[in-house]
Amino acid sequence: MYLKHLTVGDFRSYPTAELPLAPGVTTLVGLNGHGKTNLVEAVGYLATLASHRVSTDAPLVRHGADKAVVRGLVVRDERETLIELEITPGRANRARLGRSPVARPRDVLGSLRTVLFAPEDLALVKGDPSERRRFLDDLLVARQPRWAGVRSDYDKVLKQRGALLKSAQPVLRRGGSRRRPPDAESVEDARASALHTLDIWNAQLAAVGSSLLYARLRLLHDLVPYLSAAYDEVSAGRAGAHAAYKSSVREELAAKIAAGEVPTQQELHDELLASFDQVRDQEFERGVTLVGPHRDDMVLTLGELPAKGYASHGESWSFALGLRLAAYQLLRHDLGTDPVLILDDVFAELDVGRRERLAALVADGEQVLITAAVEADVPTSLADTGRTFDVTMGEVSLRA
Template sequence: MRLSRLRLQNYRSYADTELAFEPGPNALLGFNGVGKTNIAEAIGYLSSLSSHRVPQDGPLIRHGEDQAFIRAEAHRGGRTAFLEVEINPGRANRARINRGSAVPAQQILGTLRSVLFAPEDLELVKGSPSVRRRFFDTLAVQLRPALGQLRQDYEKVLRQRNALLKSIRHEGFTPTHESTLEVWDIQLAQTGARLLRARLDMVTALRPHLRQAYQDISKSVRTATMRYLSSLDGHDEDKEPSSDPAPENSALEEAGTDQLAEQLYQGLQSVRKREQDRGVTLIGPHRDEIHFSLDTTSVKGYASHGETWSFCLGLRLASYRAMLEDDPEPGAEPILILDDVFAELDAKRRRRLAELATGAEQLIITAAVDDDVPSILLSNAYRVGSENQISTAVPLKAGENQ
């Protein structure tokens, strides 16, 4: 899977810019602030309908404009597809495939797959549980596009249920509240069970790939792993997980969707009084955590800077390998994007990452310092500059990388 052309209109710093890409490595080189990451972000957005930098679409729109367009020519094996996403903050985004009629943007999911690693990924370890939940949900949506609508459905039910709980907190509990709350309990349990099952499947799929990817990058004898901590098992999002040894697998990983729905429903009943007192839903996938460990020690707060970087990079490479495993058809490999990553790695990790990345059908790299990028990844290199606040990419001349 690869892109041959990418056009950005009113996207971030780009008024109207078109770039051509080649198979294999493509390096975008230039000073910080000229728009390299905007290109990487746009490709990632085309795959997942989300940014790795911001949770909302508003910042993606060029100043003074009210919508943006990302257009691309994508190739999978011998097939070509023309893709377009129209970003409309505050309104429904739309998409077009092969210049057809506009459809809801969700329908483009699955057409193009990519894996993007950026400095922001340190938050996968250091950040809040919501960052880790979003990582797994975004990956699950790329693999199973129908889950995109499921996430929206769950969030809608959660908002409605929380609004009702706040009303109960202020007005007191009435028979009308009881019947309405029962309806939302059932819907939250049903949608939450499907979302929880998808996350558990992602944890199971990534675990062996993470273990191998971490070893490939770090050459460490330590074992990288993860475990899913659910509010159903008493996990409290407001408290840090214990670093005590615990089994990788939980009983939840063996449960079917119907079993999970019943457990969620019963869990909601068990905390109903607490929820009414606090005015918030305390049980469900929105309160869960994914705990990362090296051997039996938590990565967060205990791993060194180098170990943390290797773990985060291992998560992204594990995602890449999980996608390959999910669709082994030739030409279906996801695009691998490394956004300003090499500057954060030592020389050994740079070489190892370069060796691991060269096998990608298409690799997009951004870097502010040319020498940060191993020379084997500079076969197709471009200098990104800024002129009148509009960034453009031009080929890097032979011998310019000095």
């Protein structure tokens, strides 16, 4: 799989830009702020419908423009597929696949697969649990695009359940409405109604939540061997990188999950329902859902110590890089083809030894896109085997 051509219009700093691509290594060289990362960000957006730099679409549209357009021509098994995305802040985005409109933008997911490593990925090791949950869920979608719909369904049910918990607080915390003195019978009726509605949302959240949780656990089970090998190779033999799942369910099953056990989806479903019952009073007190995949984490360890707070800066970089390389190798195995590998301003953050080891690991990728502010940062073993584009104030030119 590789991207043959990229076109952007009113995307970030570009009124328009064309980038012809080919298999092998392509390096984009330009000073910071000149637009090289914007181009690989557009490639990543084609594959994931999200940016690795911002959480909303508005910054992706060039200042003064109403919308942005990103097009990519993807080649897989000698067949070409055109993906077109129209990004319109405040409105629903639109998408075309092979020049035909699709019902939902997420219907294009799977047409292009990418693995992108960038300086922001240091947050996978040092950041909040949300960064690691996103890593797992994005990899799930890259592996099987249908998980985008499951994740969306989970978020919708979670939002509705949270709204119920907040709206029921006046009855369940204070024993009556704020507007009138409590009446024992009406309060009891209101409480019974809230609890009945909560049971309905519990059932829905357990159904979709157990599906998502099971998929994450299976994914991590498959990913860990690749992580261990990738960290070992990047860090020159310093083995010991491991990842475990930290679940918000009750302690007994959470301990088994942390030890690497993958319960059945039915077991997870039943456990989520039991966990909801256990924390019900706390949830009504706080007005939030305290159990479920949205409260979970992936715990990263080096040897016996957690990577967060104990790993050095170099070790943290190696761990983050190990996670991305593990994802790359897993997708390679699953798909039978290479995803597009994007290394965005990565080599500048690595010492010489790690640069060379990374170069050796990715040199055989079907397509590798690299950005660098300084060409000397890119190992010659990569730079000399592919094409180089110069990016200067939004102008992109192929170096002779």
